[in-house]
Structure formats: C-alpha cells, structure tokens
Amino acid sequence: MFSFDRRDFGPDFTFGVATAAYQIEGGQGHGRGQSIWDTFSATPGNVHNGDTGLQACNHYELWPQDLDLIRDGGFDAYRFSFAWPRLIPEGTGAVNQEGVDFYDRLLDGMLERGIKPYATLYHWDLPSTLQDRGGWMNRDIAHWFGDYATLVADKFGDRLAATATINEPWCVAFLSHYLGIHAPGYRDLRAAAHAMHHVLFAHGTAIDALRASGAKNLGIVLNLEKSEPFSDKPEDMQACDMGDALFNRFYLGGVLKGQYPEVVTNWLADYLPENYQADMEVVSRPLDWLGINYYTRGIYKAGEAGGPAIQQVKGDLEKTDIGWEIYPKGLSDLLVRVSSEYTKIPLYVTENGMAEVEGDDDPRRVQYYDDHLKAVLAARELGADIRGYFAWSLLDNYEWAEGYNKRFGLVHVDYETQKRTPKASYRSFQGLLHNTR
Template sequence: MFTVDRKDFGPNFVFGAATAAYQIEGGQTDGRGPSIWDTFAATPGNVKNADDGHMACDHYNRWPEDLDLIRDAGFEGYRFSLAWPRLIPEGTGAVNQAGLDFYDRLIDGMLERGLKPFATLYHWDLPSALQDKGGWMNRDIAGWFGDYAAVVGKRFGDRLHATATINEPWCVAFLSHFLGVHAPGYRDMRAATRAMHHVLYAHGTAIDALRVQGVKNLGIVLNLEKSEPATDSAEDQVAFDYGDALFNRWYLGGVFKGQYPEILTTALAKVMPEGWEKDMEVVSRPLDWVGINYYTRGLYKHDATRPLFPIGQVKGPLEKNDLGWEIYPQGLTDLLVRVSRDYTKLPIYVTENGMSEDDDTRRVAFYDAHLQAVKAAQGQGADVRGYFAWSLLDNYEWAEGYSSRFGIVHVDYQTQKRTPKGSYRAFQGMLHNTR
C-alpha cells in the first residue's frame, strides 16, 4: 500500500493510467496503414527478439475489459493515443471509417465509465507513406500533422477532456534521428536537427488546427530528465549544460519562450533549417496545460572524443530498474518546481511515471516515492493537477520488445489474460480511500 492518501493532492487532482496505441492496440486490420514502427521492428537487430506490435495487447478487441480495469482501480482519467495510420492510412488524404468508428467506441466507452479522456495525437507511429517523403525531416510535416489534427478535432474534440499534440518530442527527434534507437533509426545530426525543430513547428500548427475546430484544453507532453553534472569540474559543468539543453531546454524554451538554447543554435548553426527563427511564434502557441513524463536523471561528464557535443553519461549510484535507469524521485520534485518557476504557470500533469520491473514490490515502492515527490512539488508551489501511471498494461516497450514490463496489470501475451498486480491494488486502495 501507499503512504499517501488521495486527499493529499487536492479535490480536483486527476489520477489516471496511460498507454499508447502502437504499444497495446494490435488490430492491424480494418484499413489501418503501415507505420514506421512496423518496418523498424521488421528490420533485424532493431528490437529485442524481433518483437513487433502486430498483436501487442489486442486492445483493439479487448478495450472494454481494459476500460473496466481503469474504472475499477478508481482512476478518473485515461491517457491514450490515437494512431495516425489507423485514421489516415497514407498520412494524408482519405480517412479510414473503421478507424473513426474504433475511437468513437473507445471514447464513448470512457465516458460511459466516468473516465476523463486525455488524448495524444502522436505517440511515435508515423504513417510509412510520410516517412517516404522525409517524415519529421521534411518541413511539410507541419501541414500534414495539422490536417490530421483537424480530423481528430472535428470528430472527437467535443468528447475529449484534454488533448496533447506530441508525446515526447525529444524521443521523436533526437532518440530516433541522432541516436538511432527508435524508428526511423537515423544516426545523423542534420536529420536530427531538422526533426528537433519540425516536431515543435508541427505541434504549434496542430494547436492552431485544433483551436479552429473548437477543441479545448490543449497541451503537449514533454519527457524531461533531471540533468546534473557528474562532478563539480568546469568541463563536466559544460557537459551538463549541453545535456540539459538537448534534453530539456530545447523543448521547454521553444514551447514556452519561443527560444532555443544559444549553446545549441550555435553548435548546430550549419544544419539548422533555413528561416527557423520565423517559425518560433508558431512553436510557442499558447497552451492550456503541459504534461511531463519523468523516469530518471542524467549525469553528464566531459568526453573529448565527441567533438560536436563533448559529453558522455555516467551511471549514478542509486538503485536501478531492470533497464538500468536510476530511481531518483527527488528529480521529479525538482523538475516540477523548475518548470513552474522558470517556464510556465500553466497546470502541470505528470503524464507518465513508472518502472520496468518484474518485482512488483519494488514497483509499489517506486510509485509511492514518486507520489511523495509530487506532493513535495505542490508544497513548493508547483501547480500539479494530475498523475498518470505508466502503464496500465504490460505492453510492447518499443526497442525492448516484450521483455520489459511497466504494467500495473500483468499481460500473458500467449492468452492475453489480464491480471492486476500489487501496484494496481495499491492504487485501488488509495483511490477508493474516502477518509
């Protein structure tokens, strides 16, 4: 059980669970088009055990059971994503009626169960046809994404409690175009720089399109880390400055100040998209809330073997999850306070937080410590309005395949049987506690 109470967070605080379309839906039928993750997963060496999302958790067919699990736990909200290739198979043009019908059923099912729908337009499953045109490296993606946002807004907007444009733009851009860990798997600085800008330009374009459709309560979901220098040396301080700029300040500064960190615009001057400065008014369109996904911290050291960004990372001394990510609850408090102090007074939602681990006792302790961290941030003035556990279900964990389990509900991938874990029961006990 947790050491925090539901009432500790305020009467309007939203507790929820989170998922993403490609990680749980399966259902690659009924007119859904291919995505970059289908081809990335099919390429040998990209994903553990050559796993793919063809079946995933079969949420496409089992969604009523999954929504019942969310309701029965006592959660008030469900953060989910819509699959762009399910709705517009080629990325632009013809809309797939079966895709519209599926999300109609899903959203209506949430409302029937008293759940607030928190929708995300893009959680990494870019239609393959758009990748053929350059994907996030092509400036035209802002228009493609804006048109997709308009389709979602027109059809579903009046039933959505909150809508985010992009999930984790750092992953969309840097992890996927510079580090090559996620689809489309590029390792190229020019590609990454364009993606870093275009993903935020597309975000702003989508905000405009959603507002035209009358959609309310709009935001973006940023994955942030608690960046720190490995030592007090001057070189490690510079490394930290680069690391923090790449992971945090590019996205926070772009969205909330219309400015990218000078340390990066200087380093990347030769590969920045031409005329990017003129886009910053769109990048920084006014929002209604911001989501923060938090898992760990980054400890940066100087590494002279990397000339563009002379940085490396060291492993911290604290306990790790089974992916080797350091467990650092204080970092969540620090980030929430930093964002509210330095960037925006908008309401903040912790839109993802969780632990990959087979030992659910450790997961319960992880959640408890991070809920305490949220409460501490509120005590320091951060306007935190909600917390979403990642994830409702064990699921397809991208390049880790099915080897990594973040769920508060166990999934047997052979039978698709759902079994609530102790962490699910801990949330259930807290959320049903009316003391």
C-alpha cells in the same frame, strides 16, 4: 499500500493511467496503414528478439475489459493515443472509417464508465507513406499534422477532456534521428536538427488547427530528465549544461518561450532548417497545460579526446529493470523548476513508472509510486501547480526497442493468452483511489 491518502492531493487532482496506440492496440488490418514502427521492428537487429506490435495487447478487441480495469481501479482518467495510420492510412487524404468507428467505441466506452479521455495525437507511429516523403525532416509535415489534428477535433473533440499534440518530442527527434535507437533509426546530425525543429513547428501548427476546430484544453507532453554533472569540475559542469540544453531546455524554451538555447543552436548552426527563427511564434503558441514525463536523471561528464564532447555515465542509485536510476527528488526538482522558470500554466505528470521483472507481486513498483507521488506533493508544497498524475502504464506492453522484454504495467499481460492479472501496484492505487477516509 501507499503511505498517504487521496485527500492529500485535494478534490480536483486527476489520477490516471497511460498507454500508447502502437504499444497496446494490435488490430493491424481493419484498414490501418503501415507505420514507421511496423517497418523498423521488422528490420533485424532493431528490436529485442525481433518483437513487433502486430498483436501487442490486442486492445483493439479487448478494450472493454481494459476500460473496466481503469474504472475498477478508481482512476479518473485514461491517457491514450490515436493512431494516425489507423485514421488516415496514407497520412494524408482518405479517412479509414473503421478506425473512426474504433475510437468512437473507445471514447463512448470511457464516458459510459465515468473515465475522462486524455488524448495524444502522436505517440511515435508515423504513417510510413509520410516517412517516404521525409517524415519529420520535411517541413511539410506541419501541414500534414495540422490536417490530422483537424480530423481528430472534428470527429472526437466534443468528447475529449484534454488533448496533447505530441508525446516526447526529444524521442521523436533526437533519439530517433541522431542516436538511431527508435524509428526511423537515423544517425545523422542534419536529420536530427531538422526533426528537432519541425516536430515543434508541427506541434504549434496543430494547436492552431485544434483551436480553429473548437477543441479545448490543449497541451504537449515533454519528457524531461534531472540533468546533473558527474563532478564539480568546470568541464563536467559545461557538459551537463549541454546535456540539459539538448534534453530539456530546447523543448521547454521552444514551446514556452519561443526560444532555443544558444548552446544548441550554435552547435547545430549548419544543420537547422533555413530561417527557422520565423517559425518560433507558431512553435510557442499559448497552451492550457503542460505534460511532463519523468523516469530518471542524466549524469554528464566531459568526453574523452577523440570522442563525443559529452558523455552520459551511470549513477550509483538503485535501478529499475530497464537500468534507469530511481530518483524521486529529480521529479520534485523538475516540477518546481518548470513552474518557476518557464510557465504558470497547470502541470500534469503524464508518465511516471518503472520496469520490473515479471510477476504480480511488485513491491519495488509500489514503493516507486509511493516515493514519486510524495515527490509530487513536495513540489506542490513549493508552489508548483500540479493538477494530475498518470501512471505508466496500465498494461504490460510493447516497449519499443525493448520489445516485450520489459514490463511497466500495473496489470500483467500474458501475451500468449492475453489474460490480464492486476499486480500489487494496481491494488495499491485501487486502495488509494477508493479510500475516502
């Protein structure tokens, strides 16, 4: 059990769990179009064990029991994502009524159980037909995404407690177009530079579209790390500054201040879209809240001669099963930094969690959540306006390039039988959230 009481967070604090469509839904068919993750995962060598999201957790059919788990755990809210190719199979044009009906059922099921729907429009499953047209490298994606946002607002907006445009733009752009680790798997500097800007331009365009359709409580979800230098040598400090600029400041500065860090724009000067500066007013449209996903820190040192200018190195802290350092103080530091340097709008921790070896008894995960929730309380004591916390993830699920090899769930999933079994970490949240002493 956790070492604090729900009342420590105040009566209006939102506790939730998070998932993403491609990672849990399955249900391929039913009019759904292909996504870039269907083709990326079908390509040998891209994903551990060749795993795909074809079946995943079969949430498409088993959603009632999954919502029951959220309700029975005492959670206030469910952060989920709409699948763009399920709603608009070609990315633009004809709407798939079966997809609309599925999300109607899902949303009505949440409301019937007293669960607040926190929606994300895009959690990485771009329709393949739009990738054929350049995907995030094509400026037109802002208009495609805006039209999709309008559809979501018109069909579902009256039932959504909050809506985020995009989940983790660093992953959408840099991880997927420069490092090549996620779909579409590019390793190209020009592709990355275009995607980095277009993903934020599309975000702003979608905010305009959502507001025009009457949608309320709008935000974006950024993944942030605590960037630290390997040593106090000037070259390592400089490497850390660049790492922080690429991972954190590009997206924070763009979205909240309409300004990209100069160290990044200088590096990408020959590759960024022409006249991108004219888009910055749209990129930085006012938001109602900001979501922060946090998992670990990044340690940077200067690169070796003939190699990359900067490199990331592993630290000596205890690590999760995916190899990420457990560093709760980094969460406190980030929340305070964002609230003091960037914005006074409400903040939500929209993802936080750990991969752990298979098993229903997960004491390290219980301790992980205990320590990170304490970090949230510490940041609030220092003035950060944090309104909620979403655990990643409700279920063990398809962990992108790791396939089914890593388990983040509060609930164990047997992928052969689809049986759900709550873990000790789920029971700890249940005890916290049902405890009103």
